[in-house]
Amino acid sequence: MNFQYSPGILGYGAKGQDGSAGIDGLALYFTDYDPIANILNIESAIANDEVLWSSAPAGTKLPGGRKYQNGDLFVDSRGFIYEINADIDEYDRAPGALNKSQFFQSKWNVISDTGFQRFHNILDGSPNILIDNTNSQYGSSNYTDPPKYLYGIESKNFARFEYSDVKDGSYNAFTVYSLAANVGSDDHKSLGLVYDENLKLWRLGNIGQLDGRRNTNLILDVSSITFPNSKILLDTPEGTVLTNKQKNTPLLFDPNFQREPISFYATSPLNSQINIYWNLQDFCNDPSIKGVLHFNRRRDSSVFYMNASTGNIAVPMAFFDIEPAGYVQITNCPSSKTYEYSISISKDGWERTSAIKQITTTDSPPEMTILDPSSKTLTADPSGWFATESTYKYQVDLSTNSPTGWNSSVIPPQTWITLLNNSSTGPGLGTFEVSLGYNDTVNSRSAVVYVFSEANPDPSILVTQTGQTAYTVYFNNDGSIVFSPPLTNQTVTVGIKLYSWVRVQRNCFGYSGSRTVRATINLYKSGLIVSTATENQTAKAGNTIDASTSASYSATGINSTTQNQLRVDWTQLECEHDNNCDYEFSQVWAEITSVTKTSPSPGGGVFSVGTNKYWYAKKPITACTLTEAAASSVPAMPPFV
Secondary structure, eight states, X not given: OTTSSOOOOOXXXXXXXXXXXXXXXXXXXXXOSOTXXXXXXXXHHHHTTBOSOTTSOTTOBOGGGOXXXXXXXXXXXXXXXXXXXXXXXXXXXXXXXXXXXXTEEOTTOOBOTTSOBOOEEOSSSSSOOOOOEXXXXXXXXXXXXXXXXXXXXXXXGSSOOEEEOOEETTEEEEEEEEOOOSTTTTTTSEEEEEEETTTTEEEEEOBOSSSOBOOOOOOOOOSOOOOSOSOOOTTSOTTOOOOTTTOOOGGGSTTTOOSSOTTOEEEOOSTTOEEEEEEGGGTOSOTTOEEEEEEEEOOOXXXXXXXXXXXXXXXXXXXXXXXXXXXXXXXXXXXXXXXXXXXEEEETTEEEEOOOEEEEOOSSOOXXXXXXXXXXXXXXXXXXXXXXXXXXXXXXXXXEOOTTOEEEEESSOOTTEEEESOEESSSEEEEEEEEEOOOOSSSOEEEEEEEESSSSSOOEEEXXXXXXXXXXXXXXXXXXXXXXXXXXXXXXXXXXXXXXXXXXXXXXXXXXXXXXXXXXXXXXXXXXXEEEEEEEEEEETTEEEEEEEEEEEEEEEXXXXXXXXXXXXXXXXXXXXXXXXXXXXXXEEEEEEEEEEEESSSOSOEEEEOSOEEEEEEOSOOSOOOOOOBOSSOOOOOTTO
């Protein structure tokens, strides 16, 4: 329409005056500020006609010399709309929002323990929608066409596509899994999936630009991994995966391999004498492994003299094919010198080395004493609270005369135990801290913290953490929902379903009239009906009718105060009958479908469903009476329900 009319032809007459310029139209802006938390930033920007972006340089004005007007709108990162009052440099929430409901939904209202709400694509909308990820420079016409089938499944029937035809160098980039928070130090905490166009292969891992392969560990938890051939050749591509067909030494890998078992230690019972003890089975439980013991004096100066009599020469020693368990005694070791020892474990040509340990020759054997806890035991609740010390971090105090110090570690390693300041380089008093992660199961767990030094034996501390309280929700004998043990500080949601089923028959052709049956089950909360399932059917002469119905209810916000307020009961009514040739059977029942803890998070116990069904049944009768109590056992389920 912009060009529907041509300008008029200049005619005769005096030139008129210019009209006044019209005001600017209303505008819609976007902001990355939080309108609630950053109210001062936004109001300052409105007052000074500046952009609403936190990343913009301070004092950046609206483009084109524009000024904010009454009625201008801005949208925040969550899609909420706000209207500007330029007269007072303020804003208010406007009705409506830019919503996501056309594409995404949170059908089950699942909220993570860290407070995140989960969304997924529309499942039961009109139309149903799947969300794919595409990265295309060519605008692929239909990325679901090839391959036509994968594992016999048409490609279009997979839950999600990750499509990319954009190359960066020789790679097509698809997916990054990352928990890296800091550039550089956390670069190894990522895993990427790419396709190498040059080599025509997929790669899963972490390779930097200048620093090459990063130490990103990946474990494939599958029952078997196969490799097309059994030979590793000189031209085998770098990064080829070895399987048990090429390297059948699983016990040399973590967590099977123990680098410093407590049976591997040394003593200096006499001046200038060192005893080293070991048990190969404690490194890895394989009877066919072999060991080589290495021993040398630690270098304590940059100057060495090729004269053994000076005591400044460190001659390494190796003891090959040592016994499965035993010890070696080494004499003529200069006093007050520090020595290192380790064991190399080999299996089928593959080798793994223990931790390098140290011992210093002294006039008296070194000692280590745990001062606190004197019992050498620690106990904490599921949250990690050490009640005896009223703290979440237990400070272990120790004393040693070991000249090489000490270090503490958990063996075998446990992810739920953290040790802080767990080493010292000299003798004297020392401390380290023990803290525990949250135990979100009902099972207790324990581990051993060892303190390694030249002292023999190395002392240890048994750490035990209790499990969560196990809570069960069930129906009692009068149809009430009960929590065992009773709730204390928790809030839960219980899903309940009510069922009603009837069969009604009128089979006497010689009689007129009909027979009507109604079966009803009610869910009460604090004495008031909150949900009902009712089935009402009528059979005339010669008819038999089966019918059922159900109703779902979510009992939210149940806590210690409201935990005894839910109960089910039933009513039943028959009418228009003559007590002849009729048949009626009905069942009503309630079922606990789920129980979910909503707070606290974490903690508060672990919840499960116990006796989840509560039944009422009425047997074949002809009288219109309420004669049946709760069923003592579960009746047979109607086949069509």
